[in-house]
Amino acid sequence: MNDITLARSLAAELIATEAKYGAKNYKPLDVVLTRGEGVHVWDVDGNRYLDCLSAYSAVNQGHCHPKILEAMVAQASRLTLTSRAFRNDQLAPFYEELCALTNSHKALPMNSGAEAVESAIKVARKWGYEVKGVPEGRAEIIVASENFHGRTVAIVGFSTDPASRGGFGPFPPGFKVVPFGDADALEQAITPDTVAFLVEPIQGEAGVIIPPAGYLKRARELCTRHNVILILDEIQTGLGRTGKMLAEEHEEIEADLTLIGKALSGGFYPVSAVLSNSEVMGVLHPGEHGSTFGGNPLACAVARAALRVLVEEGMVENAARVGARLLASLQAVRTAAVKDVRGRGLMLAVELFPDAGGARRVCEALQARGLLAKETHDHTIRIAPPLILTEAQSDWIADQFDAVLP
Template sequence: MDAISREREVCAANYAPLPIMLSHGEGVWLTDTSGVKRLDMMSGYSAVSLGHGHPRILKVLNEQARKLAVTSRAFHSEPLGPFLAKLCAIAGQEMALPMNTGAEAVETAIKAARRWGYRVKGIAPGKAEIIVAAGNFHGRTTTIVGFSSDESYRDGFGPFTPGFVSVPFGDAAALEAAITPHTAAILIEPIQGEAGIVMPPAGYLTRLRELCDERNVLLILDEIQSGLGRTGRWFAHQHEGVRPDGLIVGKALGGGVYPVSAFLASRAVMGLFEPGSHGSTFGGNALAAAIGLEALTVIEEERLVQRSAEHGAHMKQRLAAMTQGIARDVRGAGLWIGVDIDPEAGSAKTIVKALAGAGVLTKETHDTVIRFAPPLTISRQELDWGLDRCEAVFGSLARHTGAAAA
């Protein structure tokens, strides 16, 4: 039995990976068990923004693991304070609550918003509502999938938690109409990642900020995928110059080797948590804190936010040029671009397989969109190597489509 068959026999089929058995990774490259080397243009949904095996991350991982890893938050540990202080300073927030996965950080934000709604805004007990956007992806817990608009995420997992109101993404007027005295918060992604790198109209976040100020509602932004340099700014909301009341971060925070996430907010919001009101055995452990601090330092010192902006503009321009007549849209910011394939030109999944065969690993979403999100550490030479191979695949598709049309 080969390795893939062995995995399929014992692993639940909640994913449908490409039939490639990866062996090791270095920088922006992944190598399979046959020795074939491919460019990673997916970077683990932004979790590997610093590339595979970044030497500074591995050094801190090794040193801290040998010194102290996990004790639970029943005790203090040296790395936690410096880590959260740097994270808060970068994010422009006052306090942070560390967790492990993105979904846990979202759940933390939901709890914070509801408690703020009851204790500060004065919403009647059990009546707090949170407005979300259709097309959202905030995680896979039963609470979170309950307010997803994707039936495949919800099928068979009800009954779902009440208290969520969904409106179309990018429609500020619809959102304004949905606000009631029971509204505690608006929870959205500034750019919807899993939906296909969907961009809101200009001014959308600015208008949401205005509405939240006018109606006494918290604005909470999920930047788990879009944050920490992915869009060419530290955070996607900075493209419009707004400041959220709550910010959710994760993925890249773990340096590609460890799950690290956090919910950040003002002292007034965070002060609503007291001992016993929330927790996590692994959240904020010494190893996670040391890795998170080094991940932030690497992004800062290697100027990866600026690199994302510069290389991202180049990548978007090249992808738009090579997919003319094939793509309905090429959208995104920084090193995070979605190519929306015209169904008449071909299947996104088929193209992703062809790209893998050409040496480029990426992933489709929602049937038509191919996501390109290489590690922020990628060089221009490595990026162009991958884009040249993408161009060959898209060129072949264009010729085939043209021949079929003729």
């Protein structure tokens, strides 16, 4: 048996073992990856692929960035975890650098994106009771239809995706859903009990849905006028993905609470954060909220390096420049199968007509040509390569779509 046959046997064996022992909560492409570097990953068969998902934007800096790896190894050899019962020498500089970079007053470190969302919900409700004066138990948070903010019970409870919420109730009350991108509906939904509006600047999981121009600016104005906290979930859109450090910058606004995660560690470690002004975050006091791993020294050291390379290596500006080129190239692909091509920075999507045979088939054809992308909602292909993508690589991506689209 030759090396190629052995490798393929290993891939099949690993897929079979995963199917036997693992919960079936994902439907991945049948590729078994073993190594990554920059924009590329390799499977156990030795095939190289250009990664156009970036672990749902967690690997903005590219796979295994050497400077982040160096920081992780160095910190892991010194101190990894203390809990927040004691202080560590990485937390303070992490706070300072993160707040300076994002123009924030305060930061609350957590681990996963869903934890950041849950933290923001708690902070917003507490602010509503203690500062705004909403009667206890009546705080209400407005969210957008087709939202995706995580998988906890509270979060899926205000999802409008039947697959996300079906069979998981009963759900906590206190949420109201309005159409995404409709500022008039938002205004009509606000009541004296409204404490926050939680929204993604661009809806990623829904298929890279970009709201109308001026929507976020008007949402900011409405929240200010009615004394409502504006919470922007930038876990996917933040840290350079859309060609700005934060997507809110496209409309020159600032949220009261901004949620970041994923690329905050460059894919090395789960790190998330709630960014805030002093007034809102000031409602938290010792013992009211926390996390054993949140703000641990290893996480802080990794996040500091991940932020540093984003800035020093011009990744945000590169995302804007190369993303515009890739968007134009994809829009130039001539095919009757494509309903829409949209995006901002390197957060893009190709939406197919329902009768085009489905996005999964296209993703599998792209895989065969050395490109990894993933479908969402049956007919849309998300394209989110690492922010270090070159112009030549972006042209190659467009060529592969041109070759496989019917």
